[in-house]
Amino acid sequence: MTSLEDKFEESKKLGLQIVRETEDDRLMTLSVGPQHPGSGHFRFTIKVDGDYIVYCDPDPGYVHRGEEKMCEYRNVIQNIPHLERPVIHDSNNITYSYSLAIEELVGIEVPRRGQYIRALASELNRQVYTLYWLAIYGIFLGHSTMFMWPTGDRELFIDLLEALTGARVTHAFNIPGGVRNDIPDGFKDRCVRQVRYFQKRLKEYEDIFYNMPLFRQRTEGVAVLSKEDAVKLGVAGSVVRASGIPYDIRKAEPYDIYNEIDFKVQYMKTGDCFARSYVPFLDMKESCYIIEQLLDKMPQSGEVRAKLQPNPKGPPGEAYRRVESGRGALGYYVVSDGTPKPYRVKISVGSFRNMLALPYLLVGQKLADMPAVYWSLNYWPVEADR
Amino acid sequence: MTSAGGFIRAIESGSKHLVMKRFTFRYPEQKLKFVGDGYQFDPKKGVGIAGYRGRHILFHDKCTGCQLCAIACEGIAEAIGMVKVDESWKHNKKAIMPQIDYGKCVFCGLCVDACPFYALFMTNDYELSAFTKEHLIYTPGQLAIKPKYQGDVEIVIDDRGATHG
Numbered sequence A: 001m002t003s004l005e006d007k008f009e010e011s012k013k014l015g016l017q018i019v020r021e022t023e024d025d026r027l028m029t030l031s032v033g034p035q036h037p038g039s040g041h042f043r044f045t046i047k048v049d050g051d052y053i054v055y056c057d058p059d060p061g062y063v064h065r066g067e068e069k070m071c072e073y074r075n076v077i078q079n080i081p082h083l084e085r086p087v088i089h090d091s092n093n094i095t096y097s098y099s100l101a102i103e104e105l106v107g108i109e110v111p112r113r114g115q116y117i118r119a120l121a122s123e124l125n126r127q128v129y130t131l132y133w134l135a136i137y138g139i140f141l142g143h144s145t146m147f148m149w150p151t152g153d154r155e156l157f158i159d160l161l162e163a164l165t166g167a168r169v170t171h172a173f174n175i176p177g178g179v180r181n182d183i184p185d186g187f188k189d190r191c192v193r194q195v196r197y198f199q200k201r202l203k204e205y206e207d208i209f210y211n212m213p214l215f216r217q218r219t220e221g222v223a224v225l226s227k228e229d230a231v232k233l234g235v236a237g238s239v240v241r242a243s244g245i246p247y248d249i250r251k252a253e254p255y256d257i258y259n260e261i262d263f264k265v266q267y268m269k270t271g272d273c274f275a276r277s278y279v280p281f282l283d284m285k286e287s288c289y290i291i292e293q294l295l296d297k298m299p300q301s302g303e304v305r306a307k308l309q310p311n312p313k314g315p316p317g318e319a320y321r322r323v324e325s326g327r328g329a330l331g332y333y334v335v336s337d338g339t340p341k342p343y344r345v346k347i348s349v350g351s352f353r354n355m356l357a358l359p360y361l362l363v364g365q366k367l368a369d370m371p372a373v374y375w376s377l378n379y380w381p382v383e384a385d386r
Numbered sequence B: 001m002t003s004a005g006g007f008i009r010a011i012e013s014g015s016k017h018l019v020m021k022r023f024t025f026r027y028p029e030q031k032l033k034f035v036g037d038g039y040q041f042d043p044k045k046g047v048g049i050a051g052y053r054g055r056h057i058l059f060h061d062k063c064t065g066c067q068l069c070a071i072a073c074e075g076i077a078e079a080i081g082m083v084k085v086d087e088s089w090k091h092n093k094k095a096i097m098p099q100i101d102y103g104k105c106v107f108c109g110l111c112v113d114a115c116p117f118y119a120l121f122m123t124n125d126y127e128l129s130a131f132t133k134e135h136l137i138y139t140p141g142q143l144a145i146k147p148k149y150q151g152d153v154e155i156v157i158d159d160r161g162a163t164h165g
Helices: A004-013 A067-073 A079-083 A088-106 A112-140 A145-165 A187-210 A213-219 A227-233 A237-242 A273-297 A350-355 A357-362 A367-376 A381-385 B003-018 B068-073 B110-114
Strands: A027-032 A043-049 A052-059 A317-325 A328-336 A344-348 B040-042 B047-049 B056-058 B080-084 B096-101 B120-122 B155-158 B161-164
Touching (some): A043 A367, A067 A344, A088 A317, A088 A328, A112 A145, A112 A187, A112 A273, A112 A317, A112 A367, A187 A213, A213 A367, A227 A237, A237 A273, A237 A328, A273 A367, A328 A350, A350 A357, A350 A381, B068 B080, B068 B110, B110 B120
Antiparallel strands (some): A043 A052, A317 A328, B056 B120
16 A cells, blocks of 8 residues: 555656645634624634644624723713623623622612612522523534523513513613612512422423433533633633632622522532533522522511612722622722712623633534533623623 | 433423423413503602513603703613603793603613602503604603503413413
8 A cells, every 4th residue: 555655756756746735734714703693793713623623713802892981971870771781681790790889989888678689680680691591502502492491481580570670681770779679569479489480490401401411422521621720711600610619709709698698609520511511500500599598588678779869979999899690700890080970990701701711622622512612611702892 | 320211301301391381472462461550760769669661651740841861861872852842831831841762762761760750650561663763753742641551461380381371
C-alpha cells in the first residue's frame, strides 16, 4: 500500500500540481449566529477539525442598548421600566438589586411585609426564567416535549405574577422603597395550589428528560469544568454550583429576609453538561419550598411601601448591592452626586461571566455537542450586552 | 437505572397525557379572568391596588390638568401628551387633559402612581390593535369610556391535571 507521501512524489513525476495540505487548510471556520433562533442574538465563530472544535471566539454585542448610559438621564423611578428590558422574563430580579442599591443611597427602610412580597415575586420570577431556559434547552437537544411542557407550566407562574403585579412579563413591580401594591385577596391559596401542582409536574420532568438514557448519554461527561477552573474563570450562578462550589448570594450575603428562610444551596460535583442542566432544575425544586415558606412567614398586615418623595435623592455617595438571579449574581453599582439622577450606573451580570467559559469548554468537543454546551451555561445574550 | 427502564418510564410519563385535558383555551371566544377592575393607586396611602395593567381610564370630573402623569412618563415612553378639551370644569381652568399614544406606552403604570387626584387608573382592556398609528392615539374622550371586558377562564387544578376552565 502506497503511503500519502509516495503518492505525492508520484504525482510530481507525472507533472501534476497538487497543493499540499497544511495544518491550516484542515480547519474549517463556521459562524454560529447571530440570527440563529437558538443562539439568541449572539455570534461565535468556531474552527472545526473534522468533527472536533479546535477554536472558539465569542462575539457578543449585537443587542447592546446602552442601558447604563440611559440611567444617567432619568431619575431613579423612571429607570425601572427600561432596566428590566434586558431580561424581561426575569424582570423582578434585575430590578431587585437596583432597588436595594438605591435604598442604600437614599437611606430608606423597607417595611417587612414589603420585603416578603418582593422576595416572593422574585422567587416566582426565577421559576418563570428557569422554565423558559429549560424549554429552550429541550428544543436545542431535539426534545420537543421538553419544549412544550415547561412553556405550558410557565403559565402557572405567569398567571400568579399577573394577579400580583398586573403584567405578564414586564412587571415594573420592585421600586426603591418596597413594592407597588399589596397582594390581592385569595392569592395565597391560589399560589399554594399551583406550586403544589408544579411540584408534581417536576417529577414528570425527571422521568421524561433528566432520567432519559438518551439525554444522559448526550450530556454526561461532556465539557467538564473543574472546580479550580470554575474559580479561575469566575463563572456565576448554576454553572459554578454545578462544579462543586455551593455559592449562592442568598446564603453568602443574605439580602432582605433571606436569612429567615430555611433552604439548601443545591450543587453538584461533576461539573459536566448534565450537572449544569440539572442544577437549575434542583433550584426550581428548592424555590417551591421557599415560596411556601415566604407565604407562611409573611406578616398578615402592614405597609408594603415606604413613603418616598417624587424625586428621591440622597447625599453624594456610592452603593453596590447584588442578588441571586436566575443566571447567577446580579449586581448594581450606583454612584450618586446628590441630584435625582444617578451619576453612574454599572450593571454586573452573571450571564457575561458565564459566557467567558464558552471558548474554554467548547475546544475539544464535537460539533454536535455545541448546542448542549452553549445553552447549559445559562447565558442570556441580551442581559450580557446590556 | 437500566437503559430500558429509563425509556419505559419516559414513554409512560408522556403517554399519560393522552387522556388529560388540554391546558390551553380558545382565545377569542374565551378570555382570562383578572383580579379586580385594573390597577389603581391610592395617593393617600401611597400604595397601589393590585389589578391588571391594561388601557387607561380617565375620569374627566377629577382631572385637574396638572400634567404630573405627563411628567412621570417623560423619561419612560413619552406616550402622554396634554391636549385641549372642549369642556369647562371648575377644577381644570386650563382645560387640558392627557392623551395617550399606545404605540409608545409600555404599560408600566407609573403615570397612575403619579396622579394625586384619583383621575387616572388602568383597566382590564388589552385588545388595542389598530390599522394605523393614528388610531393608537387615544384622546381624553376615548379614555373616559369604560371598557367592556368579560373574562371567566381560570386555571383549574384537579386529579387529571391543570386546565383553563
